[in-house]
Amino acid sequence: MSKDRVVKLAxxxxxxxxxxxxxxxxxxGLAEGDLDKLDSIIQRRKPVQKGEDLYQMGDSFxxxxxxxxxxxxxxxxxxxxxxxxxxxxxxxxxxxxxxxxANQHICSAKALETTSVCEIPYDRLEELSMELxxxxxxxxxxxxxxxxxxxxxxxxxxxxxAEGRVANFIINLSERFQTRGYAANVFNLSMSRNDIANMLxxxxxxxxxxxxxxxxQGVLKVERKHIEVxxxxxxxxxxxxxxxxxxxxxxxxxxxx
Amino acid sequence: MSKDRVVKLAxxxxxxxxxxxxxxxxxxGLAEGDLDKLDSIIQRRKPVQKGEDLYQMGDSFxxxxxxxxxxxxxxxxxxxxxxxxxxxxxxxxxxxxxxxxANQHICSAKALETTSVCEIPYDRLEELSMELxxxxxxxxxxxxxxxxxxxxxxxxxxxxxAEGRVANFIINLSERFQTRGYAANVFNLSMSRNDIANMLxxxxxxxxxxxxxxxxQGVLKVERKHIEVxxxxxxxxxxxxxxxxxxxxxxxxxxxx
DNA sequence: CGACATGTTGAAGCGGTTCAAGTAGGGTGG
DNA sequence: CCACCCTACTTGAACCGCTTCAACATGTCG
Numbered sequence: 310m311s312k313d314r315v316v317k318l319a320x321x322x323x324x325x326x327x328x329x330x331x332x333x334x335x336x337x338g339l340a341e342g343d344l345d346k347l348d349s350i351i352q353r354r355k356p357v358q359k360g361e362d363l364y365q366m367g368d369s370f371x372x373x374x375x376x377x378x379x380x381x382x383x384x385x386x387x388x389x390x391x392x393x394x395x396x397x398x399x400x401x402x403x404x405x406x407x408x409x410x411a412n413q414h415i416c417s418a419k420a421l422e423t424t425s426v427c428e429i430p431y432d433r434l435e436e437l438s439m440e441l442x443x444x445x446x447x448x449x450x451x452x453x454x455x456x457x458x459x460x461x462x463x464x465x466x467x468x469x470x471a472e473g474r475v476a477n478f479i480i481n482l483s484e485r486f487q488t489r490g491y492a493a494n495v496f497n498l499s500m501s502r503n504d505i506a507n508m509l510x511x512x513x514x515x516x517x518x519x520x521x522x523x524x525x526q527g528v529l530k531v532e533r534k535h536i537e538v539x540x541x542x543x544x545x546x547x548x549x550x551x552x553x554x555x556x557x558x559x560x561x562x563x564x565x566x
Numbered sequence: 567m568s569k570d571r572v573v574k575l576a577x578x579x580x581x582x583x584x585x586x587x588x589x590x591x592x593x594x595g596l597a598e599g600d601l602d603k604l605d606s607i608i609q610r611r612k613p614v615q616k617g618e619d620l621y622q623m624g625d626s627f628x629x630x631x632x633x634x635x636x637x638x639x640x641x642x643x644x645x646x647x648x649x650x651x652x653x654x655x656x657x658x659x660x661x662x663x664x665x666x667x668a669n670q671h672i673c674s675a676k677a678l679e680t681t682s683v684c685e686i687p688y689d690r691l692e693e694l695s696m697e698l699x700x701x702x703x704x705x706x707x708x709x710x711x712x713x714x715x716x717x718x719x720x721x722x723x724x725x726x727x728a729e730g731r732v733a734n735f736i737i738n739l740s741e742r743f744q745t746r747g748y749a750a751n752v753f754n755l756s757m758s759r760n761d762i763a764n765m766l767x768x769x770x771x772x773x774x775x776x777x778x779x780x781x782x783q784g785v786l787k788v789e790r791k792h793i794e795v796x797x798x799x800x801x802x803x804x805x806x807x808x809x810x811x812x813x814x815x816x817x818x819x820x821x822x823x
Numbered sequence: 824c825g826a827c828a829t830g831t832t833g834a835a836g837c838g839g840t841t842c843a844a845g846t847a848g849g850g851t852g853g
Numbered sequence: 854c855c856a857c858c859c860t861a862c863t864t865g866a867a868c869c870g871c872t873t874c875a876a877c878a879t880g881t882c883g
Contacts (some may be wrong), residue, residue: 385721388806393721407717409710416717435703439696446692452709453666459662459716460673464642464650466723467767470872502830510724512872517831533830533880551647728839759862769840774863790848790862824883831878838871846863852855 324348333401333488334375335448345440350433356425363404363418363426370408372428376400377408379424380499383416384507394508396462397421397500399485406452407433421499468511469548474509475519476548479529483538494538579809580603590658590745592686592705600698607690614673616751620661621657622681627665629685631655635740636681637756642762649653651765653719654757656742678756723767726805731766732776733805736786753796761819 325336325348336347337403356379357363363374366385376398383404386396395416399560418529438445466478487493498505498522502520506513523529528544530537538544576709580606580775582593593604609629613636614620620631623642629661633655639750640650640661643648655661666688695702722734755762759777763770787794795801 363849387725391725395717395720406710407713410707410714411710413715435699435706438702439699442692443698445695445702447708449692449706450667452706452713453663453668456664456709456712456716457667457672457714459720460652463720463723464653465714466720467765468644468650469807501828508724514831514876515871518871521831565753758860770862771841771864773841774838778863825865826873826883827881829878831875831882834874835872837869839870840870841868842866844862844863844865848861850859850860851857853854 321469322537325351326378330375330377330401330488333541335403335444337447339441339443339447343443346437346441347444350430352428352430352435354390354426354428357420357425359420359422359424363424364414365417365421366414368411368430370405370412370414371435372430373403373405373420373434375403375427375429377425379428380420381424382504383418384499385416387447388457390441392507393503396459397504399480403455408456421504469494471509471511471515472522473517473548473550474511475505475516475523476544478509479536479538480507480541480544480548483541494541496536498534498536582608585634587632587634587658587749592630592660592708593699594704595681596698596700596704599680600700602696603698604701607694609667609687611685613681614677616677616681617680618677620677620681621671622674623671627662627669627671627688629687630663630691631675632684632686633659633661634682634684638677638681639678639757639761640675642673649764653716653762654739655764660708660712663712677763683708693768697812715725719765727778728766728768729773729779729805730805731778732762732769732773733801734746735762735766735800736793736795737798737805740798750799753793755791755793 324549325334325344325420325533328334331337339347363381373419375378380400381398381404382394383396383398384392398418403425405414407416410508415438415556421484434444434448457478466476469477482496483493486496502513506528508517509516520529522532523544524531526543528538530539582588582591582601582781583598585591588594590725593601596604611807620638627778635657637657638655638661639651640655641649643649661675662671662685664673691705695705699762726734739753739755743753759770759773763773766773777786777788779786780801783800785795785797787796
């Protein structure tokens with residue numbers, strides 16, 4: 310579709326080169342020429358409408374997706390038909406990396422709002438990674454970061470009481486928005502209370518009560534989906550306080566260390 | 567051990583080519599010649615003693631480690647000095663992939679028993695991956711599998727009640743042992759009850775009680791670290807039963823789907 | 824507007840934690 | 854070899870954080 314010199318004006322803004330997420334997303338750190346190579350394999354999709362699935366559990370794995378705008382939730386459906394949310398994804402983030410191993414998607418991805426994505430055919434990406442060391446490194450790095458973040462979520466859900474989880478969740482969103490150039494202290498939740506509760510392993514009512522508490526304590530201002538962070542320090546305090554639990558200073562296995 | 571041509575006798579068994587974990591580990595699917603190339607960059611360490619750290623949180627990232635025998639736990643220490651266990655690792659599995667992104671380890675890895683590892687210098691691995699498509703693909707695949715497994719853990723901890731978590735944990739171990747050619751129904755826990763509790767987000771006492779229950783119900787035979795699985799079907803049933811929770815059939819965001 | 828989904832608030836119940844006490848291995852030194 | 858100690862593990866009972874159930878409030882969309 311790309312012409313060259315003369316015509317592709319309207320086209321341009323859809324390319325990595327002119328994308329504001331360049332520094333976050335897969336092409337980070339690539340030289341100009343290499344960027345073009347990556348750009349050439351990326352396909353753009355029409356926007357995914359709110360509630361629509363980008364891919365579903367069990368779909369064969371064809372591509373990694375980078376989000377340009379909007380947001381997704383990823384989730385699995387278990388035997389009883391219950392949904393378990395795995396994560397939320399925002400602009401500049403990659404989705405689908407969990408599917409490489411099994412060669413099929415193990416989560417579904419549903420748009421939380423009208424969302425646009427770049428589709429990166431995976432076989433082409435592997436090929437190109439053989440050629441561009443920078444691309445390979447950065448892709449591995451993004452997968453590594455995904456591992457890191459999943460492990461953080463695990464620790465949060467395993468160790469923090471309800472308040473801590475919610476505080477942690479808000480801080481995490483705040484930081485991700487900030488990284489993308491949005492305000493750190495004012496933002497909108499694109500996901501429902503139900504989705505938040507589900508991911509954090511809590512009941513919806515608990516989320517509701519905690520948000521109300523935070524508001525009463527002057528930590529947050531909450532109005533439906535609109536969140537304003539008033540006291541980030543306090544949020545951090547709440548999110549890092551373990552219940553009590555001396556539990557494991559671990560003199561156990563460490564008769565050497 | 568195998569006597570080969572003439573020379574490298576004692577050496578041979580330490581190489582990928584003759585390693586029984588070949589089909590699980592990083593070199594999976596490589597051709598003979600390529601295998602030698604990978605083999606040439608791998609350094610072998612002397613065994614890590616029980617309780618000794620292979621690496622610690624904050625250490626600069628130099629290498630990925632493949633386990634040859636024994637087991638590790640990985641964990642972080644939070645602000646209050648409490649340990650949070652991230653995972654357990656067994657022969658044929660890779661550790662340290664979470665460190666690529668930050669270029670430093672975000673977990674510590676401690677040997678649960680005397681353990682031997684192969685050290686794979688990461689810069690050499692990236693270089694070699696540029697050359698060998700099969701290696702690149704398989705490495706990405708192993709990272710993808712790590713993501714998958716971390717997400718499974720998250721869902722388990724977020725959704726299952728205590729019994730389900732323990733059942734799930736046992737099944738997971740059983741499957742991993744089986745894949746490695748050990749018995750699926752009889753094995754030893756190299757980690758303490760404390761470590762199990764920690765990873766599952768439960769109290770030690772709860773683990774103890776649940777194991778006792780399982781034994782009384784005839785699902786397991788438990789004797790200290792020795793576990794025998796008597797009724798795997800029942801274990802699966804327990805591990806997949808959500809508490810009650812219709813919670814999220816999600817007619818919500820899906821006014822399209 | 825009416826209908827349905829989402830979110831909030833209150834009250835009761837329970838699963839799992841916490842606290843407390845006791846048992847049992849495994850290693851060490853006498 | 855046994856006595857001892859330390860740690861891991863087990864068991865019981867009280868407590869509490871979160872869930873569940875129920876009712877209501879508020880948006881949102883056909």
